[in-house]
Amino acid sequence: MRRRVALTLVGILLVIAPTACGTARDGQQPVPRSSPDPSSLVSAQPGPIAPSLSPSRRPAIARSTAATQRAAPGAVPPRWLGTRTLPRTAAGYGEVRPTPRVLRLRRWNTRDSIPALPGTGFTARVADPAPERVIARSTWRPGCPVGKDDVAWIRLTYWGFDKARHSGEMLVNGSVAEDVVNVFRQLYRARFPIESMGIARLEDLDAPPTGDGNGTGSFACRPIRGGTGYSQHAYGLAVDLNPFQNPYHRGDVVLPELASAYLDRDWLRPGMITPDGPAVRAFASIGWGWGGDWASLKDYQHFSANGR
Numbered sequence: 001m002r003r004r005v006a007l008t009l010v011g012i013l014l015v016i017a018p019t020a021c022g023t024a025r026d027g028q029q030p031v032p033r034s035s036p037d038p039s040s041l042v043s044a045q046p047g048p049i050a051p052s053l054s055p056s057r058r059p060a061i062a063r064s065t066a067a068t069q070r071a072a073p074g075a076v077p078p079r080w081l082g083t084r085t086l087p088r089t090a091a092g093y094g095e096v097r098p099t100p101r102v103l104r105l106r107r108w109n110t111r112d113s114i115p116a117l118p119g120t121g122f123t124a125r126v127a128d129p130a131p132e133r134v135i136a137r138s139t140w141r142p143g144c145p146v147g148k149d150d151v152a153w154i155r156l157t158y159w160g161f162d163k164a165r166h167s168g169e170m171l172v173n174g175s176v177a178e179d180v181v182n183v184f185r186q187l188y189r190a191r192f193p194i195e196s197m198g199i200a201r202l203e204d205l206d207a208p209p210t211g212d213g214n215g216t217g218s219f220a221c222r223p224i225r226g227g228t229g230y231s232q233h234a235y236g237l238a239v240d241l242n243p244f245q246n247p248y249h250r251g252d253v254v255l256p257e258l259a260s261a262y263l264d265r266d267w268l269r270p271g272m273i274t275p276d277g278p279a280v281r282a283f284a285s286i287g288w289g290w291g292g293d294w295a296s297l298k299d300y301q302h303f304s305a306n307g308r
Contacts, residue, residue: 074105075161085208086257094209096254099261103212106195106244107161107270110214113198117157117167122188124181128152128174138171139202144221145230151219152177152236156184158216161193161270168197171219173236176305179286180218180239186285190278193271194242211257214244225255238304239288241279245271246292246300265300273300 078100086094117123127134130153140148152174160166172180187194200220219236223229225248232238247259254260262272273279273292280290289307291299 077108094211094257096257104261109160110196112167124156139221158194183282186282232304240301242271243301246273248299250297
């Protein structure tokens with residue numbers, strides 16, 4: 001009788017064991033049927049072994065991890081950036097509108113305009129004069145106040161809002177090419193963040209206004225705003241730096257048109273130019289003036305060789 005009971009118990013155990021632990025097939029180890037702890041799936045990268053956590057602690061840790069993985073407000077560009085055309089005013093600019101919430105603390109980087117330059121840290125390449133193929137995709141045309149052979153092509157690295165090294169290009173007057181390189185070397189060392197850098201194209205001059213551009217650049221063969229004479233940009237003797245964080249303001253005109261939130265210069269945010277900051281010091285070191293010092297209007301983005 002006792003032997004029969006023992007055999008029955010053994011049979012029951014043999015039936016239960018595969019159900020609890022899974023079935024080993026083709027030489028594989030038995031796989032538990034219970035679901036894995038979600039915290040074990042956060043990353044496939046090897047790392048230090050975390051101490052075991054009680055079930056009551058795991059949900060809190062998971063929420064904390066998810067929160068830290070989300071991007072900070074203003075750190076990711078909205079999908080509509082550059083696509084929403086503004087109505088034009090009688091002056092030909094876009095209609096000024098309140099700054100959207102996502103743009104009030106703007107600190108992202110868009111795609112670099114050129115392939116990454118080799119090396120680490122600050123790097124610059126100057127071609128003087130600029131190659132014909134580069135001039136061809138710029139705003140230069142016959143009649144501009146500077147000859148195309150007097151324009152230099154600069155490729156350089158800059159520090160981004162994402163705390164990473166980026167590469168961009170600009171056209172400047174050949175007579176100031178080395179000075180401009182020196183300025184951006186200082187800005188890189190000071191970790192002054194720049195969103196993007198590129199060469200203005202002919203089609204950009206007549207593009208419908210979206211009011212949210214933020215390209216750092218120099219040469220643009222165009223007249224001064226609100227006038228008929230040529231801008232210092234048309235000579236390659238001026239640089240606009242982070243225009244959105246440092247807008248142009250005169251009366252009812254704000255450029256870019258959605259950048260009104262950055263007229264509050266007391267609310268210091270990354271990428272803003274301040275009177276005692278690294279950008280003003282860097283350009284002052286080569287004798288250039290700042291549009292933020294002007295009395296009749298403010299052009300916070302603007303630096304130029306003659307101060308105009």
